[in-house]
Amino acid sequence: MATPVVVTKKRREELLESPQFPFTERDLPIWAQDGDIPEALKEYHLRAWGLFQTIPMPSLTDEAWRRTDIRGLKASELTLYPVLQKRSLRPPRDLLKPLVGKKHGGQVVLVPAHAATVSVDEEWQKKGVIFTDLKTARKHHAEFLLSTLGQIVRPEEGKFAALAAAFAEDGVVLYIPSGVRLKAPLHSVIWSPGVRLARFTRLLIWLDDDSELTFVHEMASPDQGEGQSFHAGIVEIHVGKGAHLTFVEMQSWGRDVWNFTHERARVERDGTLDWIFGSVGSQLTKTFMEIDLIGEGATGKMSGFYFTDGDQHLDHDTQQNHLAPHTTSDLLFKGALQDRSRSVWQGMIYVAPGAQKTDGYQANRNLTLSPYARADSIPGLEIMANDVRCTHGATVGKIDEEQLFYLLSRGISRNEAIRLIVEGFFEPIMERVPYGGVRQRFRTAIKQKIE
Amino acid sequence: MSELRIVNLHVNVNGREILKGVNLTIHKGEIHALMGPNGTGKSTLAYTLMGHPSYEVTEGEVWYKGQNILELEADQRAHLGLFLAFQYPVAIPGVSVANFLRAAINARRRIANPEDKGIPIPEFRKELKKVMDLLKVDHSFASRYLNDGFSGGEKKRAEIIQMAMLKPEIAIMDETDSGLDIDALRIVSEGVNALRGPNLGVLIITHYQRILNYIKPDYVHIMMDGRIVESGGPDLALHLEEHGYDWLKNKIEMTF
Numbered sequence: 001m002a003t004p005v006v007v008t009k010k011r012r013e014e015l016l017e018s019p020q021f022p023f024t025e026r027d028l029p030i031w032a033q034d035g036d037i038p039e040a041l042k043e044y045h046l047r048a049w050g051l052f053q054t055i056p057m058p059s060l061t062d063e064a065w066r067r068t069d070i071r072g073l074k075a076s077e078l079t080l081y082p083v084l085q086k087r088s089l090r091p092p093r094d095l096l097k098p099l100v101g102k103k104h105g106g107q108v109v110l111v112p113a114h115a116a117t118v119s120v121d122e123e124w125q126k127k128g129v130i131f132t133d134l135k136t137a138r139k140h141h142a143e144f145l146l147s148t149l150g151q152i153v154r155p156e157e158g159k160f161a162a163l164a165a166a167f168a169e170d171g172v173v174l175y176i177p178s179g180v181r182l183k184a185p186l187h188s189v190i191w192s193p194g195v196r197l198a199r200f201t202r203l204l205i206w207l208d209d210d211s212e213l214t215f216v217h218e219m220a221s222p223d224q225g226e227g228q229s230f231h232a233g234i235v236e237i238h239v240g241k242g243a244h245l246t247f248v249e250m251q252s253w254g255r256d257v258w259n260f261t262h263e264r265a266r267v268e269r270d271g272t273l274d275w276i277f278g279s280v281g282s283q284l285t286k287t288f289m290e291i292d293l294i295g296e297g298a299t300g301k302m303s304g305f306y307f308t309d310g311d312q313h314l315d316h317d318t319q320q321n322h323l324a325p326h327t328t329s330d331l332l333f334k335g336a337l338q339d340r341s342r343s344v345w346q347g348m349i350y351v352a353p354g355a356q357k358t359d360g361y362q363a364n365r366n367l368t369l370s371p372y373a374r375a376d377s378i379p380g381l382e383i384m385a386n387d388v389r390c391t392h393g394a395t396v397g398k399i400d401e402e403q404l405f406y407l408l409s410r411g412i413s414r415n416e417a418i419r420l421i422v423e424g425f426f427e428p429i430m431e432r433v434p435y436g437g438v439r440q441r442f443r444t445a446i447k448q449k450i451e
Numbered sequence: 452m453s454e455l456r457i458v459n460l461h462v463n464v465n466g467r468e469i470l471k472g473v474n475l476t477i478h479k480g481e482i483h484a485l486m487g488p489n490g491t492g493k494s495t496l497a498y499t500l501m502g503h504p505s506y507e508v509t510e511g512e513v514w515y516k517g518q519n520i521l522e523l524e525a526d527q528r529a530h531l532g533l534f535l536a537f538q539y540p541v542a543i544p545g546v547s548v549a550n551f552l553r554a555a556i557n558a559r560r561r562i563a564n565p566e567d568k569g570i571p572i573p574e575f576r577k578e579l580k581k582v583m584d585l586l587k588v589d590h591s592f593a594s595r596y597l598n599d600g601f602s603g604g605e606k607k608r609a610e611i612i613q614m615a616m617l618k619p620e621i622a623i624m625d626e627t628d629s630g631l632d633i634d635a636l637r638i639v640s641e642g643v644n645a646l647r648g649p650n651l652g653v654l655i656i657t658h659y660q661r662i663l664n665y666i667k668p669d670y671v672h673i674m675m676d677g678r679i680v681e682s683g684g685p686d687l688a689l690h691l692e693e694h695g696y697d698w699l700k701n702k703i704e705m706t707f
């Protein structure tokens with residue numbers, strides 16, 4: 001008779017293994033013989049691959065990953081070349097619609113394993129604007145790419161930063177020359193159908209001094225209902241002196257997606273960044289978002305909302321770095337949670353020594369719509385200068401029964417009342433969104449969650 | 452059968468009996484005033500009629516349109532034509548007065564006709580402007596967040612704006628007059644009077660004779676310790692104004 005094995009809770013946890021990706025050096029996207037890839041870029045990919053192999057897989061013992069367990073990711077089943085259904089390749093029409101005004105100044109649409117669709121106003125091209133996909137940029141703007149790509153987010157920063165740096169050849173590249181102010185917004189869409197697909201993307205936004213741009217970036221995929229898929233991405237943003245960027249980012253990945261991104265914006269003297277962020281999709285997301293205010297008078301504003309349901313787990317890790325005097329940052333993240341879903345927001349305001357007269361603000365507000373949902377909210381300050389103003393706040397609350405009764409007493413149904421209260425809760429974020437079309441998209445996403 | 456009939460209503464709050472057998476019938480077209488000292492259960496009656504979940508009915512019935520409405524949810528009671536103007540209206544941050552009212556009107560329309568597409572926006576705007584003019588509030592009121600940062604007087608006007616937009620058949624007004632200055636009291640009263648008619652029954656809960664000078668009641672009732680202890684015509688309110696509640700004390704004791 002065999003000795004019975006007692007499986008304690010601890011033992012069971014140990015049985016969960018950390019994810020193992022099946023990829024090898026041969027899978028790196030640098031072996032094509034067509035000469036389109038500059039040598040320096042190949043080296044960059046190889047270096048990132050080397051780092052990926054040496055950096056340990058994040059685990060619950062790492063401070064930044066304490067609340068986000070990734071052992072459920074079946075990385076070994078992922079593929080770079082999924083079977084693609086032709087009709088799944090076209091993004092839903094809503095995603096392609098101009099979100100600001102009647103017309104885009106340009107649009108880039110990326111689907112897996114196919115050439116990007118790129119359109120950009122000729123007038124802007126003549127002024128030196130680059131707005132294209134990464135592969136095209138590699139071919140036609142190699143010099144620009146080599147002097148910019150990988151400067152702001154480095155592969156050393158984490159396992160998934162290294163992985164994305166090693167594998168991403170898909171992406172969007174955007175350059176606005178000095179003094180150019182784009183009136184019409186640019187729009188890009190990353191659409192990712194494909195069961196068990198591992199997708200890697202990069203986004204590079206580079207604004208030279210005194211330029212101006214509004215850019216809307218969407219990442220989405222269908223709910224495929226089988227297998228797990230994966231996205232790792234890098235977003236790098238440079239806002240030059242006196243430049244102004246409004247950056248709207250929306251992730252509505254399908255429920256099969258495990259999503260990991262490293263995003264950082266660097267803002268120079270008197271530059272302003274208005275970063276607006278919506279997060280509703282994916283099974284699990286871990287996003288690092290940072291603003292580095294590196295020149296005097298730089299301003300960074302971050303406004304984000306997330307809305308989770310089912311057993312979604314969204315983790316947003318934000319950092320506002322005041323690295324020069326007279327810099328201003330302002331962060332507001334609001335989240336609503338249904339069912340057994342979970343959110344984590346971990347925010348830090350860092351003020352470097354000598355960064356006097358800075359003004360930093362962060363607030364995170366959560367509304368749990370189910371007793372089983374859980375929102376963790378962890379604000380943080382690290383202040384190395386003495387003449388600064390930094391404030392923060394974090395709250396987690398439930399739907400107020402008195403509000404609910406008030407609305408019901410007017411004949412509004414319970415579901416509709418909850419929808420109104422939730423919409424009202426998110427309204428302070430919507431007020432920070434400068435465009436009706438984007439607000440509408442965000443509102444639709446919220447509505448769909450409640451229904 | 453379009454009267455509201457409250458029969459032997461007993462209500463507990465947090466396990467304590469607050470209403471101890473209330474009987475009251477309100478026909479459409481009638482205005483009833485309900486008066487009584489603080490804490491005797493007037494708001495409890497109002498909330499219970501509207502279906503607030505904290506109020507536990509232990510005995511009795513409330514009949515309206517052939518149904519015991521105590522079995523209905525608050526929104527269903529509203530669909531039947533009940534309305535409560537709250538003593539303390541609740542703020543809903545981020546939801547504008549206009550959006551909220553449109554949602555409330557459309558909810559009703561969909562009950563009447565599931566195919567309904569909702570009230571056309573121009574019609575809604577026109578109606579709302581008319582009502583805001585009646586209550587003498589600026590049109591910018593429509594885009595303010597519901598009761599959020601409203602002054603006491605603005606909240607009370609907002610309640611009557613809602614009443615005018617939703618056109619109830621039985622309206623319970625819980626101390627709509629308190630917190631209003633003299634001019635506002637007149638404006639709000641005129642607003643209510645404009646809605647008066649054979650299809651509206653009203654229960655006005657108040658501490659003061661003053662509002663009853665503007666909105667003439669058909670009946671006045673006095674509640675003490677969870678029961679209606681005295682009913683009469685408009686004169687009863689005048690009598691109270693002069694003599695207070697002391698002369699009724701023995702009435703309560705008699706009922707023990």
Ligand SMILES: Nc1ncnc2c1ncn2[C@@H]1O[C@H](COP(=O)(O)OP(=O)(O)OP(=O)(O)O)[C@@H](O)[C@H]1O
Pocket residue numbers: 464465469487488489490491492493494495496505538
């Ligand atoms: N939600 C509640 N929770 C706890 N106690 C309550 C609640 N509602 C009413 N009560 C209690 O029930 C009693 C009656 O209160 P109610 O508000 O009905 O009185 P009222 O007659 O409206 O008084 P007022 O004239 O001061 O408005 C009071 O003792 C009050 O404290």
Ligand SMILES: [Mg+2]
Pocket residue numbers: 493494495538625626
């Ligand atoms: Mg009261």
